[in-house]
Amino acid sequence: MRIGILTSGGDCPGLNAVIRGAVLKGTEINGQEFVGFRDGWRGVVNADIMELTRHNIRGIAKQGGTILGTSRTNPFEGENGGPENIAANMERHGIDAIMAIGGEGTLAAAKRLTDAGLKIVGVPKTVDNDLDATDYTFGFDTAVQIATDAMDRLRTTGESHSRCMVAEVMGRHVGWIALHSGMAAGAHAILIPEQKTSVEQMCEWVQSAYDRGRAPLVVVAEGFMPDSMDDPHSERGLDAFGRPRLGGIGERIAPLIESITGIETRATTLGHIQRGGVPSAYDRVLATRLGMAASDIIGDGAWGQMVALKGTEIVTVGFAEALGKLKTVPQHRYDEAALLFG
Numbered sequence: 001m002r003i004g005i006l007t008s009g010g011d012c013p014g015l016n017a018v019i020r021g022a023v024l025k026g027t028e029i030n031g032q033e034f035v036g037f038r039d040g041w042r043g044v045v046n047a048d049i050m051e052l053t054r055h056n057i058r059g060i061a062k063q064g065g066t067i068l069g070t071s072r073t074n075p076f077e078g079e080n081g082g083p084e085n086i087a088a089n090m091e092r093h094g095i096d097a098i099m100a101i102g103g104e105g106t107l108a109a110a111k112r113l114t115d116a117g118l119k120i121v122g123v124p125k126t127v128d129n130d131l132d133a134t135d136y137t138f139g140f141d142t143a144v145q146i147a148t149d150a151m152d153r154l155r156t157t158g159e160s161h162s163r164c165m166v167a168e169v170m171g172r173h174v175g176w177i178a179l180h181s182g183m184a185a186g187a188h189a190i191l192i193p194e195q196k197t198s199v200e201q202m203c204e205w206v207q208s209a210y211d212r213g214r215a216p217l218v219v220v221a222e223g224f225m226p227d228s229m230d231d232p233h234s235e236r237g238l239d240a241f242g243r244p245r246l247g248g249i250g251e252r253i254a255p256l257i258e259s260i261t262g263i264e265t266r267a268t269t270l271g272h273i274q275r276g277g278v279p280s281a282y283d284r285v286l287a288t289r290l291g292m293a294a295s296d297i298i299g300d301g302a303w304g305q306m307v308a309l310k311g312t313e314i315v316t317v318g319f320a321e322a323l324g325k326l327k328t329v330p331q332h333r334y335d336e337a338a339l340l341f342g
């Protein structure tokens, strides 16, 4: 069987380890052959294909990004899009099945195409760790480590100047990166989209840390909004994809903290640094295992299924069951972290 792999949506560390795991298990054990589609669904609809052999995936597990490239192309749009065109492309190039590595949008497109008769399996990917069907997604551990390292640095400069430091991290809908990096760095406040924290509460935590002689560290997820503030993203408009432009909440709350508490405050947005560079060992192992398992379920003909992590085991979950369920930070996890605020 000849399989086409694609990586789609925002990148994250570990994508190359998935590709390597799938190609090694597939070619060496499962008798499969592989090609890669360039730039996600764009390569599928335009039949932009590269060979993937044992030779050209050598050493890529430790590389960040994706050797295949990625995009946010919708496979149903454009004159070459849609299941019939894609099926024709696959037949022309002798490709029997697709392994789609991506997040909610990618997997939703994969489900629609599978419903239309294409043979597709999925590998879940999101640096935000917000897919309910899997306990952890690769890339998350690396992002948390990068954010923690950055906060350790913010703390030393904050302490030198007796300043409050605000660190904005990724997390459009959920606060997993903020929660984990904030706990690891010993933050005095963690602000996440799931919790409607007031400006007053935030300033109380900052003041209490400052009064104990600490340089307060506030970690805020990009999708957070204080309950007493207008939508901080509204004035930023939409990006090229029609999504609300995110980012900037750190810079909005820093002057508020400064004006209310009188403590000099600086904001830093970590942004895409969190998605760059080499994956952690944990992410390499998880991603490799997912890639190997995805090769296996293709061998089983488990179309419309994706591989996922449950506890320490790799399991299979149907697209229909996996989609549309956001994994938010549960209240008890936030309460546990909040015991250490202030």
Ligand code: F6P
Binding pocket: 010, 126, 127, 128, 170, 171, 172, 222, 246, 275
């Ligand atoms: O979903 C992952 C994520 O990194 C979000 O945390 C962030 O809001 C978004 O992607 C950024 O997307 P882009 O790379 O398209 O700017």
